[in-house]
Amino acid sequence: MLADRFGLDQWQFTLSATDANRHALRYARQATGRRKVLVIDHCYHGTVDEAYATLDDEGRVVARRGSIGAPVPLDETTVVVPFNDIPALEAALAGGEVAAVLIEPALTNVGIVLPDDGWHVAVREACDGAGTLLIIDETHTLCAGPGGMTRRDGLRPDMVVVGKTIAGGVPAGAWGMTRDVADLVATSLGWDAEGTPGLEDIDVGGIGGTLAGNAVSLAGIRATLGEVLTADVYPGMIARAGEWTAGVQAAIDEFDAPWQVTQLGARSEYSFRPTPPHDGREAAEADDFALQQYLHLHALNRGILLTPFHNMALMSPATSSDDVARHTAAFREAVQSLFA
Ligand SMILES: Cc1ncc(COP(=O)(O)O)c(C=O)c1O
Numbered sequence: 001m002l003a004d005r006f007g008l009d010q011w012q013f014t015l016s017a018t019d020a021n022r023h024a025l026r027y028a029r030q031a032t033g034r035r036k037v038l039v040i041d042h043c044y045h046g047t048v049d050e051a052y053a054t055l056d057d058e059g060r061v062v063a064r065r066g067s068i069g070a071p072v073p074l075d076e077t078t079v080v081v082p083f084n085d086i087p088a089l090e091a092a093l094a095g096g097e098v099a100a101v102l103i104e105p106a107l108t109n110v111g112i113v114l115p116d117d118g119w120h121v122a123v124r125e126a127c128d129g130a131g132t133l134l135i136i137d138e139t140h141t142l143c144a145g146p147g148g149m150t151r152r153d154g155l156r157p158d159m160v161v162v163g164k165t166i167a168g169g170v171p172a173g174a175w176g177m178t179r180d181v182a183d184l185v186a187t188s189l190g191w192d193a194e195g196t197p198g199l200e201d202i203d204v205g206g207i208g209g210t211l212a213g214n215a216v217s218l219a220g221i222r223a224t225l226g227e228v229l230t231a232d233v234y235p236g237m238i239a240r241a242g243e244w245t246a247g248v249q250a251a252i253d254e255f256d257a258p259w260q261v262t263q264l265g266a267r268s269e270y271s272f273r274p275t276p277p278h279d280g281r282e283a284a285e286a287d288d289f290a291l292q293q294y295l296h297l298h299a300l301n302r303g304i305l306l307t308p309f310h311n312m313a314l315m316s317p318a319t320s321s322d323d324v325a326r327h328t329a330a331f332r333e334a335v336q337s338l339f340a
Contacts, residue, residue, distance in 0.1 A: 017163025018046025042280025
């Protein structure tokens with residue numbers, strides 16, 4: 001089912017998306033013989049040390065605030081570029097040191113930042129030109145369609161990472177790769193012409209951990225992808241997100257709030273700036289903790305629990321138009337209390 005959705009035929013399992021990312025990076029380093037990883041400024045890929053990097057005001061790579069216990073200074077492992085910045089990406093890959101670009105197809109962890117037209121084509125071309133592997137983390141962007149943005153937008157990653165929703169709450173993550181990447185790894189391990197590994201020549205972490213791929217996880221993935229998060233529920237989920245977005249936009253317009261709302265498939269999020277952010281820094285600068293706390297508490301007092309540290313809603317197959325209307329009414333009241 002994963003191969004059908006994402007178009008990559010080799011898959012391994014973990015117990016979290018974090019771990020799937022970690023393994024994808026290990027394989028990318030092994031396949032390319034390179035050390036460094038490129039991530040996007042203000043990304044989040046789970047508790048992956050290399051991905052806890054950000055750019056400071058002078059454009060240097062530093063550990064992101066609040067990340068503890070980095071094993072080495074992060075500029076030793078990581079290159080960081082802003083989202084949607086093609087020249088920066090091309091320059092960063094030009095040195096030939098980067099094993100993999102690890103990227104969400106739209107940023108979703110600093111609010112939603114959508115890709116510019118041409119961004120993903122440029123990312124693929126830059127990776128091809130530099131001999132760098134492209135890992136697309138679809139853990140959140142699975143909201144865009146049954147095969148995430150990879151399938152929806154015809155992206156061509158070398159590896160894909162997914163997790164969270166794929167097993168409906170049972171711990172499970174997965175990472176897939178093309179046959180070419182699998183072959184590169186096998187060759188690098190010195191397997192013989194028949195593809196048979198010697199005893200010393202297998203990946204000691206190859207099964208992803210003692211409990212990875214356990215029967216309950218796999219049953220959870222099969223049930224979720226096969227019976228719950230199927231292609232036919234997406235149109236309804238995306239329509240509900242459209243209603244949610246329209247409700248938020250109507251309140252913003254009615255009270256002239258300097259805010260914007262962005263929808264991505266079945267997910268939508270508003271932020272405290274008048275136009276959609278173009279990169280992670282712009283999105284982060286719009287953050288207002290006190291305002292967010294107020295809106296969350298206002299909603300909570302009306303029986304609506306918003307995702308912590310996000311102004312975000314993700315529709316499930318069971319979310320109804322009545323649920324959305326309830327949020328729309330509460331949100332309008334909150335905006336009115338601030339701007340009327
Ligand atoms: C894009 C992305 N990748 C990976 C992860 C890590 O997922 P988990 O916490 O389940 O390991 C997250 C978590 O928010 C995420 O947003």
